[in-house]
Amino acid sequence: MIETNSLKQPLSLKISSSIFVVLWCVIASFPILWITVMSVKLPIDAFSSNPLTVIFGPLTSNERNYLSFQDLLFCTFVLTIFIKFKAKIYNFYNKFINFNDILNIIFFYIFTIILFYLAFKSFNYFIPVLDVLDFKSLGYTFEHYQTVWVERGFSIYFKNSVIVTFGVVIVSLTFGTLAGFALARSNSSIAFWILVIALIFRALPHSILVAGYLPFFMNSSEILRPILGDLAPTLFGKPMAVIAVLVAINQPFTIWLMRSFFQNIPSELDEAARIDGCSHFQAFLKIIMPIMWPGVITTGLFSFMLGYNDYLVTSLLLDAQNQTMVPAISGLFNRDTSTTDQIVAVAAAVSITAPLFLLVLFFQKQIVSGLTAGAVKG
Amino acid sequence: MKKKDFYLFIVPSLLMMFLFIAVPLAIVFQQSFYITQNVFEDVEVETCTPGFLKQICETEIQTKPKLDANGNIINVSVFVGLENYKNLLQIEKFKKSLYSFSLSEIEKINFWKAFRFTVTFCLITLPLVISLGLLIAITVNNLTQSLKGPVIFISLLPFIITPIIGALAIRWLFVGEGILTSLIEYLLERDIALFASAWTLELLMVIYRVWHVAPFAFIVFYAGLQTVNKETLESAVIDGANRFERLRYIVIPHLMPLIIFVSLIHLMDSYRVFEEIVAFSSQAYVISLQWLTYDFLTPDDTGNRLINRASTSAMLTMIGVSVIILPLLKRTWADYREGNL
Numbered sequence: 001m002i003e004t005n006s007l008k009q010p011l012s013l014k015i016s017s018s019i020f021v022v023l024w025c026v027i028a029s030f031p032i033l034w035i036t037v038m039s040v041k042l043p044i045d046a047f048s049s050n051p052l053t054v055i056f057g058p059l060t061s062n063e064r065n066y067l068s069f070q071d072l073l074f075c076t077f078v079l080t081i082f083i084k085f086k087a088k089i090y091n092f093y094n095k096f097i098n099f100n101d102i103l104n105i106i107f108f109y110i111f112t113i114i115l116f117y118l119a120f121k122s123f124n125y126f127i128p129v130l131d132v133l134d135f136k137s138l139g140y141t142f143e144h145y146q147t148v149w150v151e152r153g154f155s156i157y158f159k160n161s162v163i164v165t166f167g168v169v170i171v172s173l174t175f176g177t178l179a180g181f182a183l184a185r186s187n188s189s190i191a192f193w194i195l196v197i198a199l200i201f202r203a204l205p206h207s208i209l210v211a212g213y214l215p216f217f218m219n220s221s222e223i224l225r226p227i228l229g230d231l232a233p234t235l236f237g238k239p240m241a242v243i244a245v246l247v248a249i250n251q252p253f254t255i256w257l258m259r260s261f262f263q264n265i266p267s268e269l270d271e272a273a274r275i276d277g278c279s280h281f282q283a284f285l286k287i288i289m290p291i292m293w294p295g296v297i298t299t300g301l302f303s304f305m306l307g308y309n310d311y312l313v314t315s316l317l318l319d320a321q322n323q324t325m326v327p328a329i330s331g332l333f334n335r336d337t338s339t340t341d342q343i344v345a346v347a348a349a350v351s352i353t354a355p356l357f358l359l360v361l362f363f364q365k366q367i368v369s370g371l372t373a374g375a376v377k378g
Numbered sequence: 379m380k381k382k383d384f385y386l387f388i389v390p391s392l393l394m395m396f397l398f399i400a401v402p403l404a405i406v407f408q409q410s411f412y413i414t415q416n417v418f419e420d421v422e423v424e425t426c427t428p429g430f431l432k433q434i435c436e437t438e439i440q441t442k443p444k445l446d447a448n449g450n451i452i453n454v455s456v457f458v459g460l461e462n463y464k465n466l467l468q469i470e471k472f473k474k475s476l477y478s479f480s481l482s483e484i485e486k487i488n489f490w491k492a493f494r495f496t497v498t499f500c501l502i503t504l505p506l507v508i509s510l511g512l513l514i515a516i517t518v519n520n521l522t523q524s525l526k527g528p529v530i531f532i533s534l535l536p537f538i539i540t541p542i543i544g545a546l547a548i549r550w551l552f553v554g555e556g557i558l559t560s561l562i563e564y565l566l567e568r569d570i571a572l573f574a575s576a577w578t579l580e581l582l583m584v585i586y587r588v589w590h591v592a593p594f595a596f597i598v599f600y601a602g603l604q605t606v607n608k609e610t611l612e613s614a615v616i617d618g619a620n621r622f623e624r625l626r627y628i629v630i631p632h633l634m635p636l637i638i639f640v641s642l643i644h645l646m647d648s649y650r651v652f653e654e655i656v657a658f659s660s661q662a663y664v665i666s667l668q669w670l671t672y673d674f675l676t677p678d679d680t681g682n683r684l685i686n687r688a689s690t691s692a693m694l695t696m697i698g699v700s701v702i703i704l705p706l707l708k709r710t711w712a713d714y715r716e717g718n719l
Contacts, residue, residue, distance in 0.1 A: 009520065013621075017517040021525075024514055025532045027589065031547035032535055034557065038550065049560035175391040182387035192714050194388065196707060201399045203703045205650045207671035208692035211409070212402025214675060215685050248398030251391055280383040309540040311653055312668075316675055326540055330656060333546060346550060349543045360534050364527075367534060371594060372601035 032353065039347040040140040043339035046346070061139030069137045078116050082109075144340075144347035152332065154325065154348060160239065161308060161324040167243035168307030169300050172250050176299060177292070179251075180258025181284055185267060195259070198252035206249060206312050217241060217317065237319030245313055250306045254299055260373045261295030262288070298370040301363055308356070325352050409689035410462055412455040419444045462690040489691065492670045496698070499583065499666070500648045506588045507644055508637060511595025516625070518596070519603045530597070537593035545657030548586045549573075576663040583654040583664070591647070595640045602636045603629070642706045649698055667695045 009017075037055060038046040042064065045057040060066070067075075148154045183191050216223065217236040224232035235241040265288060273283035289296075308326070315327035329352065332345035360367065418441045426435040468487045475483030485491045518529050536544060551558045552572050563570055572578040606629055614624050630637075652668040655661060661669070674688035 014520075017520055020513065021517050021521060021529060024517075025529060028536050028593070029532050031544070031551055031589075032539065035547045035550055047555060049555050049557065051557055054557065175394060178387045179391035182384050186384050188381075188384070191384070194392070196710060198395070199706060199710060200703055201395060203646045203649075203699050203706075204399070204403075205652075205668045205671070205692075205695055205699070207652070207668045207675065207688075208406055208695060209399060209402045211671060211675060211685065211688040211692045212405040213398075214683060215409070216405070244394070245398055248394045251395050251399075255391060280380075280387075284387075305538065309542075311540075311542045311656065312672060316672070326542060329542070329546070333657075342550075345546075349546050352540055352543050356538050356540065357535070360531060360538050364531055364534065367538070368530065368597055368601075371597045 035346050036350050038343065039144055039350045040142065041343070042139075042141060043343050045139065046343050047339055056137060057139030059139070060141055061136040064139060064141035064143070066136040067138040067140065072137060074117070074120050077120075078113060081116070082112075144343050145351065147344050148332075148348045148351060152344065152348070154328070154351060156321075157323055157325045157328045158351075160318075160322055161326070163239050164242055164246070164314065164324050165304055165307040167239065168246045168250065169303045171243060172247045172254050172303045173296060173300050175247065176251065176254035176258045176303075177289070177296060178284075179255045181262050181288065183255060183259045184262035185270070195256065198255055202252040202256075206310075209245070209249065210313060210316050213241075213245060213317065236317065237322055239318070239322050242314055242317050242322075243307075245317065246307050246310060249313070250303055253306075254303060257299050257302065257370060257373055258295065261292065261299070264295075265291060294366065294369070297363070298366040298373070301359065301366055302370055304359070305356070406689045406692050409686055410693045411457060411459060413458050413462065413686050414453050414455045416444070416453055418442065462686055463694070466687065466690050466694065488665065488670060489694065492665045492667045493698075495580065495664050496649060496651060496667045499580070499587070499651050500645055502584055503587045503591070503648050504641060504644060506584070507591045507595050508641060510588060510592040511599055511640065512633070512637075514592065514596040515599035515603055516629075518600060530600075533593045533596055535593075536589050537591070537597075539590070541590065541653040542657050544590050545583075545586050545654050548582060548589070549658055552582060573658065573660070574663075579658055579660045579664050582658060583651070583660075586654060587648060587651070591644055595644070598636050598640055599633055602633045606632050638705075638709070642702070642709075645702045646699075646706075649702060667691070667698070671695065 034054075040060075041054065041057040042060045045053055045060050048054050149158075183195060214236075218234070220235040221232045270278075270280075270283040270287055273287045274280070278286065310324075311326050311330075314324050315330065318324065318327070325348075329345060329348050332341065332348050420439050421442050422437055423440050424435055424437045426433045428434075466489050468489070471487060472484060472490060475481075481494075484494065514533065518526060518533075521529065539547075550556055553559070559570065559572060570578075572582060610628055611624060614628055619627065650668050651666045652672065655664065655666055655669040658664075661673070665673075671688050671691045674684040674691060677683050
């Protein structure tokens with residue numbers, strides 16, 4: 001490839017485009033960062049109209065806990081070290097222990113921070129000059145989180161969320177991989193029409209479907225009695241019913257995504273296995289699935305997000321004791337009576353976001369590949 | 379793949395979609411022509427109040443809901459034809475206000491109010507999402523390699539966040555004396571109340587939605603930019619095309635299928651606008667079609683759910699869906715015939 005001058009960017013364009021990227025990053029992260037900051041402050045600080053008061057929380061640091069300027073200095077110091085010498089520190093540890101999985105890496109970070117902290121403290125012990133810097137600067141309190149998780153029952157909602165979310169992921173992956181494989185390997189017109197119908201289903205607003213379930217779910221024990229006898233359950237309010245509903249809602253997207261991943265695996269591979277005497281199912285299980293894991297993880301992530309993020313279906317179909325976290329938050333922010341209640345709702349919102357944040361942290365590549373899988377080929 | 383194997387693989391997924399999507403759709407369609415009412419009966423009630431010398435007794439006929447053996451209220455479903463649709467659409471009133479060109483009159487009918495908002499919302503957010511996504515993709519593509527990862531990570535945050543939580547985060551920035559409201563008030567030097575009028579609420583919803591969806595557009599376009607043919611770009615340079623012309627005549631046409639794809643997905647999703655209404659508590663000013671159905675389904679103070687009305691509004695919502703889905707189906711059909719699917 002030739003490097004021509006005109007392909008290079010003029011300085012003005014470079015500067016303006018970097019300013020734009022920085023601006024976008026600020027806009028993208030600001031609301032999330034801001035509610036995180038608010039959630040660890042007392043209401044008066046959190047709802048102050050002065051942004052500096054919200055960030056530093058003078059009242060919070062007086063009445064609750066605080067990080068001193070010294071601590072902040074230490075944090076910045078450690079962060080800079082990490083960013084600058086990441087590879088070197090990593091290699092240094094690698095001589096002693098083999099870091100090859102995520103847990104080890106987390107352990108490595110924690111260990112290094114503790115080491116730095118001890119070094120810092122002992123340094124301060126011998127040269128007490130740094131005590132001058134030991135003034136209150138950043139107030140924080142975790143009392144709102146305690147209120148949310150202990151008093152407002154978020155620990156129960158969390159458990160319910162885990163049940164619903166993992167139920168959705170497991171069932172929808174099992175059904176989705178099977179269907180996706182069949183659709184990818186079939187050229188029949190039936191396969192095409194199934195895909196088209198799935199596309200139509202993908203576009204349906206979920207409230208339409210809920211309007212169809214509600215009367216049946218509420219009276220299901222009476223309706224199903226002739227078939228199931230006394231075992232007939234009332235489906236309304238049951239996590240199992242909601243899992244089934246969310247799996248069905250998610251199925252169209254799942255089979256499209258799975259299909260596009262399976263198409264990337266050459267069909268010669270399972271044909272070879274078939275020649276060696278495997279059945280279709282054996283070829284699928286023993287040859288295709290082992291190389292499909294990236295695709296399965298990606299699809300699983302999207303099922304996870306659908307199950308975890310859903311508000312509409314869970315709020316209408318689950319009863320109070322089976323409520324998941326996301327609909328439960330509406331009970332918090334509607335009590336506009338006191339500012340404390342609002343900060344409690346903010347803390348709940350941050351609690352709900354935290355698992356998703358970890359998801360992006362560990363699975364960024366898979367999410368990106370899932371977003372582009374259906375689109376880029378076409 | 380043999381037919382039998384094909385069906386064995388696909389049957390669980392099909393069964394789920396049939397039971398939980400196709401069947402409810404049919405039920406909703408049927409419900410929209412019925413009204414479920416309590417059965418009332420006229421009961422003669424004698425009420426006596428103690429009076430001087432003699433009790434004063436009055437008999438009157440009261441209408442009471444009929445109870446079955448267990449003490450539950452008996453419901454019956456009555457076929458009413460298009461009555462539900464008429465009630466929801468209020469055609470007469472709608473026509474009248476249409477002839478007199480008064481938008482505020484139309485806004486008084488809940489369905490048309492929701493319809494108006496949903497459609498304008500889709501149409502306003504669409505160009506914003508596409509252009510912002512394109513802009514981010516092009517600028518990020520120019521960054522040095524080491525910065526791309528972190529920028530993509532940060533960009534994914536608004537997309538991955540639970541919709542209702544994202545909308546709440548925006549709400550807390552602007553509500554009451556929220557930090558950004560304070561900033562705007564400082565700049566304008568007057569008090570503003572963003573949550574007390576329809577247009578400001580709609581503006582906030584548009585801002586939230588663009589913030590939430592632009593990352594998706596960005597990621598898709600960014601992936602598309604990686605496949606732009608370098609040689610075509612170079613020959614364009616040799617032919618004297620400047621930066622803007624290269625973008626206009628090479629990059630954008632190359633991305634066109636992706637732009638259409640993102641547009642259709644975005645229209646589908648923004649037509650379902652719902653979480654914003656809940657998070658901004660805007661039902662007094664702004665409502666959407668999906669929220670309208672949701673509201674009918676939510677039990678009222680007496681625990682009743684207006685299932686039939688919900689079904690009717692759901693069926694009317696479907697009409698809009700079909701308008702959006704048609705171009706997508708057309709595209710899929712074309713792909714299929716060309717063997718690209």
